[in-house]
Amino acid sequence: MRFRYGSNIGKLMVLLGCLMYVPLVVILFQPDQLRYAYAYLIPASASVALGLIVLYFTTPDEDKPQNYRAVLARSSWVVLFIWIWGSLVGAAPFALGLHMTFLHALFESVSGWTTVGLSIIDVGATPQIFMFHRCFMQYCGGLGFVLIMILIISNRDSMNLYDAEGHPDKILPSIRRTAQAIFLVYNICLVVATVAYMLAGLSFFDGLYHAMCGLSTGGFTNKLGSVGDFQSVPVEVITVVLMLVGATNFATLLLFVQGKWRRAFKTTEVRFMLGSLVVVTAVVSADLAIEGGLGLVEGFRQGFFSCVTAMTTTGFSICDFTTWPPAAVGVLIVVMLVGGGFGSTAGGLKLRRAYIMLRVMVQDVRRRVLPSSRVAPMYFTTAQGRNKIDPALVSNTMSMFVMYILVYLIGAIGMCMTSGAPLEGCLFEFASAFSSAGVSVGITSASASNGTLIIEMIGMLLGRLEIVVVFVGFGATWEYLKQWRRQRSRRRL
Structure with missing residues (x-):
């Protein structure tokens, strides 16, 4: 028996x-860690072996669906599967x-791959x-599994999978060259940041x-x-710069x-991010200083760093x-729910969507009070150029917001x-899990109930894959099972 559409899986x-x-590379620096090698060799080898088996029993080029809905469903299913498998x-x-x-192990893994950061292990004894x-x-979760795969292997499904994983921008003409450019910039930033931290006194x-x-x-x-x-103020400054880099659209x-x-600072998201950061930092810092x-000084230090991290x-x-005031x-x-840049490693609703909703709101008010001749069309600027905010974009944005x-x-x-826990704490904690923020007010811990951890894990996956991919993926799985049952019933008849 050979399966269809499983080659990408x-x-x-x-x-x-x-x-x-x-992670086995760590053993080269600390030989005493060799006793934990089996914990990686077993799952790694199992995943490779099962993947090769799937490839062997796959017919990738037969009966490829051509319509948009079938392609979207298949791509979403593949992306959803690999994130669950991962x-x-x-x-x-x-x-x-x-x-x-x-x-507990699954919670730590989901939090890691989805770049949430909530943790239930004792880092001091790990x-x-x-x-x-x-x-x-x-x-790796910040880059995404699909983008890493495209660095090595690309095929005609690559662009659909790339979009389904939440990468909206095709920076260069070739999808593979786009992935290579992102990977190169990502790793250059890693090396520069590591050296900067070491110069600031870190090991x-x-x-x-x-x-x-x-x-x-x-x-x-x-660190606990x-x-x-x-x-260390230098460490905090380096971290702030690094976080802002990570939350910036790859393009x-x-x-x-x-x-x-100059062209980069003209993009709508960069301007909106910096402007919003100034406003929320002023509000939070003033509240911390007064209330x-x-x-x-300390109010600004805590307020600025926390607003950037959120x-x-x-x-x-x-x-x-x-210990913070409720306001x-x-x-x-x-701020956590809004999140960072579209197509960045950050989570949340995304700055671009927030900007579009605000522009639509302002435009609606202008239409009510000004002559139609004075209401100009709306645009936003990306790295690729100027884009019109048309009805289709507004509809998609509002749908995602709801x-x-x-x-x-x-x-x-x-x-x-x-x-x-009280509602205020739960609103904060789930916003942290859902938006991939990872800050906690103490609800997430090893003593948290299984139900709480499961809800947070669902929120993490929904937030990382932007909801629609998860729903479409599960819908495609359900349709596949229904078709399989029908075929099985016909064979029995």
Whole structure:
């Protein structure tokens, strides 16, 4: 028996298995970690072997569906499958090596691949190889499995899978060259950031971990108090720059790297991000200084860093959010839900969608009070040029916004029911999981109920894959099962 449309799944399973071998590099630096090698060799080898089996029993070129809906369904199903498979394989080392329960190991894995950053392990007692594994998952998760696969193998399905995983921009004429450009810029930033951290006084592994997790806007750390443990302003400055880089659209980031700064700063998202950051930092810093009693300097320090980590959905922290005034926490919730740039490693609704909704709102008011001749068409600027805000774009944006808010409210209420925590805390915690922010007010822990952790994991996957891909993927799976049952019934007859 040979299966159809499984070649991409097989390739991605092999790729994932190869990525799982990478943490074994730590053994070269710390030979005592060799005793944990089996925790990676088993799941990595299993993923590679199963992927090769899928490839062997696949007929990739037969009966390719040509209509848009079939292509979208298949691409969404492939992306959804590999992210679920990646979560399972990524959980295996925690279960085998650290003897964590399956649910706790899965939570850590999902949080890693989706670049959320919420954690339930004791980082102070975790061996180095597992710390590297956590951070490496976030680094790869920021790029995405499909983009990494395209670096090695590209086919006629590559563009559909690339779009389905949440990469909207084709920077260069070839999809493979686009992936290579993103990968090159991503790794150059990693090297520069690691060196900068080491110059600021961090060890190699501390610098590497925070560079990987800052650039991927993931937020995992090997310190109990996150970035705040270093008590270093230079480290905080480097981290802020790194988070902003990670939250910038890859195409815009390439303009910066090419020296086209003026063109990069003309993009709508960069201007909107910087303008919004100034406003929310002023509000939060003032609230912390006055109501929180921190004073102007410390209020600005905590407010600015926290607003950046929330807007970029990174999750690093330098303070305890449970001591913050409610108004400041409320602002952070809104900032986390909006998130970073479209096509960046950041999560959230995305700055571009927030900007479009605000422009539509302003335009609607202008239509009501001004003559039609004075109401000009709306545009926004990307790295590729000027784009018109047409009715189709407005419809898609509003649809995504409604779905986003509904899922957020349902998830927050579900957490209230399973955790017993107050609504304010659950609104913050689920916003953190759903937007890939990763900051916590204490609800997420090893003692949290299974229901709470499951709801957060669902929120993480929905947020990383932007809801629609998950729904379409499950819908495609359901349709496939229905067709399989019909075929099976006909064979029996």
